[in-house]
Amino acid sequence: MPKQGYHHGNLRQALVDAALELIEEKGPTGFTLSEAAKQAGVTPAAVYRHFEGREDLIAEAARQGFEIFADLMDYAYETGQPSSLAAFEATGRAYLAFARRYPGHYVAMFESGIPVNRTPELAEVAARAHGVLERAARTLAEQIPVERRPPPQMFSAHIWAMSHGVVELFARGSPGTRSPFPPEDLLETGIGIYLRGLGLIEKDT
Structure with missing residues (x-):
């Protein structure tokens, strides 16, 4: 389920937390940045404000x-x-x-x-x-x-x-x-x- 209502200014950590859940579920190469964004409750474009790509995340x-x-x-x-x-x-x-x-x-x-x-x-x-x-x-x-x-x-x-x-x-x-x-x-x-x-x-x- 996508996460909603992360604290303003803490999007970077919300994305890391989402990635950790996806890594546990699908492995480090089994998810996309779009999935991490959805898990964190933001748009895919928002990810690139903090990370260059999946490997960076x-x-x-x-x-x-x-x-x-x-x-x-x-x-x-x-x-x-x-x-x-x-x-x-x-x-x-x-x-x-x-x-x-x-x-x-x-x-x-x-x-x-x-x-x-x-x-x-x-x-x-x-x-x-x-x-x-x-x-x-x-x-x-x-x-x-x-x-x-x-x-x-x-x-x-x-x-x-x-x-x-x-x-x-x-x-x-x-x-x-x-x-x-x-x-x-x-x-x-x-x-x-x-x-x-x-x-x-x-x-x-």
């Missing part, structure tokens, strides 16, 4: 998603203290929580094909989100002897890839990928195996 949705994502990751890291291990594990769980709570943003960020360097603002906030996990990895890696310590960028990339894989395969209802285990358990045990391999968690006896 999706890029703004992605930017806002990375803002939320970075804040969530940072909150998870800070509240996971004082243990650097607990803080690190909390950032992994935050990834899963974000994908479930903000599916439209998640798709705009990771499945739309919009590069993070499309705009300086998008690149900056994406780097901030990545930076939280990298900081958590760097702090935790300090417990590993230097000769066996992986670079923080590699450490965080491994966990990022694992989290993303669990989300894509098991947390978003992809056809044919049902798992007998909850996504949270898959992610927790996967991270545990990885950290045991680095000597950060004692092996089961």
Whole structure:
């Protein structure tokens, strides 16, 4: 149903909200600017006062998603203290929580094909989100002897890839990928195996 009565001066956000709903329903390439305008309750011509095209609109949705994502990751890291291990594990769980709570943003960020360097603002906030996990990895890696310590960028990339894989395969209802285990358990045990391999968690006896 088209949205009516958006607040004057907030058309830009109304269009982003409409796009997020359409992305959830049809995917990032399954809707037109005209549909986004109709969803927001305005004419198609009004869209071009704020966005050059659909990709520009999706890029703004992605930017806002990375803002939320970075804040969530940072909150998870800070509240996971004082243990650097607990803080690190909390950032992994935050990834899963974000994908479930903000599916439209998640798709705009990771499945739309919009590069993070499309705009300086998008690149900056994406780097901030990545930076939280990298900081958590760097702090935790300090417990590993230097000769066996992986670079923080590699450490965080491994966990990022694992989290993303669990989300894509098991947390978003992809056809044919049902798992007998909850996504949270898959992610927790996967991270545990990885950290045991680095000597950060004692092996089961």
